[in-house]
Amino acid sequence: MTIQSNNNVVGTHQLPDLVCLSHLRWNFVFQRPQHLLSRFARERRVFFYEEPIFGQNSRPRLHVTRSPEGVWVAVPHLPEGLDAERLVALQQEMLDELLLEHAVRHYVSWYYTPMALPFTRHLQPRAVAYDCMDELSAFRGAPPALLRYEIELLQRAHVVFTGGQSLYEAKRDRHHSVHAFPSSVDVAHFATARGTLREPPDQASIPHPRLGFFGVVDERMDLALLEAVAEARPDWQLVIIGPVVKIDPAALPRRPNLHFLGGKLYTELPAYLASWDVALLPFARNESTRFISPTKTPEYLAAGKPVVSTSIRDVVRPYGELGLVRIADTPEDFVRACEAALAEDRAAWLPRVDEYLAEMSWDNTWSGMKALLDAASMRREVGERPESAATPVDMATI
Structure with missing residues (x-):
């Protein structure tokens, strides 16, 4: 297995990197993930890990490019016919090699699909965000396991966003920190x-x-x-x-x-x-x-x-x-x-x-989501270092 990259490794940033697990292609339709993650990429490194592309007699490889917005886009290419265990193992190996090659040590995980859980359970991010932009289980061809994995993702997530008010109402009783962020507009x-x-x-x-x-x-x-x-x-x-x-x-x-x-x-x-x-x-x-x-x-x-x-x-x-x-x-x-x-x-x-x-913009939407993600990351960091004499933080001011 190889990783094909068209850029050199970028140096580390003060803010934790963001590792996104997505069922959508970065180069498909420019929508919510692209608007939000492009803004995150202005302040930190962002890695967008897509679902695999399967090909006949294709050797396992991870194709990595950097988008014009500054997002690192990683696309696994895998052979057809893999059993479930091998599929998970290869994706986990590719993701681990990507993070190692780019020296990604301090990061937050950002999920668009619960189906990424089988190969990401081992990760140790500072915080986990689930941006639930659609009820994926209702879409044609949805994997039967999706609902089961979503339950697990909601247990692992530190903050949950929804792509609309109706979806918020459906999820708000399933997690302690669910926030409605309807998609915005440029x-x-x-x-x-x-x-x-x-x-x-x-x-x-x-x-x-x-x-x-x-x-x-x-x-x-x-x-x-x-x-x-x-x-x-x-x-x-x-x-x-x-x-x-x-x-x-x-x-x-x-x-x-x-x-x-x-x-x-x-x-x-x-x-x-x-x-x-x-x-x-x-x-x-x-x-x-x-x-x-x-x-x-x-x-x-x-x-x-x-x-x-x-x-x-x-x-x-x-x-x-x-x-x-x-x-x-x-x-x-x-x-x-x-x-x-x-x-x-x-x-x-x-x-x-x-x-x-006049009150709507992707900048405002991103800013609100970023504040909640950073607050969750901060709480985790302080919680993992009980010996530190940290000053209590008023989350409403972040």
């Missing part, structure tokens, strides 16, 4: 869509009105609703941006006014949004969407676009209740809501949007 980035941006070539020929969605296209999208809207209003153009995951692309509805443009870079999204007339959240209402808190809701609003969503709880509360997003579920109601959105008086609506978004 207002300045998406506000550029309110200006004049160059039209992306693959969207330029699509007529108006344009109703758009960006995000992952998977079992959470209500494809029947999407098709019904396209059929009811053939003069509307529905633009869908994002990778198709866990569903057969052949199952996507095909109509002349439905345009699936594939995945785009985070930096490209404002240019697509700029010429949309309405932004959509056509989520199915099922177990996989019960606890989601779509990041794209405030992103659409920051772009100045009227939004129509199905009745996802974390969209209804607060966006629907505040009159910032229209909520509809049936195809007939969804079409009517889109018609109202197209006729929106934005001069009266946008100031209310901007007032709400």
Whole structure:
């Protein structure tokens, strides 16, 4: 087994390093983990350890690169057909070699997936954080062992974050330190869509009105609703941006006014949004969407676009209740809501949007999470050295 790295070892920092265990790919969709960990990387070393990529006759190796944001991204490459015991052993060996090569001695562990526990139980971090951004057990293809490992992770974690209010309500009685941190927004980035941006070539020929969605296209999208809207209003153009995951692309509805443009870079999204007339959240209402808190809701609003969503709880509360997003579920109601959105008086609506978004930023979200993580790490450090005459710390001031 080898570790392939394209950079030299970076020197140690005063703050503990952060070792993240993730089920998501760093280079997949720029979302919550990327926003948060990029900010951590400005002050400390961050290592992002992904799930393995399996290949036929692939020799075990760990491919390590450094992202433009300064995050060390480690991707295990493993042969297919490994039994569970060998799979755990190889991942543990790769992770240990990564930490040894980069002289990672003082660190905190940051989990996005409980499925990393079998090969990380031996670690001795200063603190453990579990950023529960989704109810993964409700997703299609979720491993049967996930719920069992989550119970163990909640026992090991010193602080737990949730990606939305509904998820917080589901987890708050399962741990002594659970905190709701709904995903935030880079207002300045998406506000550029309110200006004049160059039209992306693959969207330029699509007529108006344009109703758009960006995000992952998977079992959470209500494809029947999407098709019904396209059929009811053939003069509307529905633009869908994002990778198709866990569903057969052949199952996507095909109509002349439905345009699936594939995945785009985070930096490209404002240019697509700029010429949309309405932004959509056509989520199915099922177990996989019960606890989601779509990041794209405030992103659409920051772009100045009227939004129509199905009745996802974390969209209804607060966006629907505040009159910032229209909520509809049936195809007939969804079409009517889109018609109202197209006729929106934005001069009266946008100031209310901007007032709400003024308190939101990834910097604020990260700062709050960092304070709780650092406090947990400090408590652990003081607790492990009872001989020290440490001054009591008021955690509310950290």
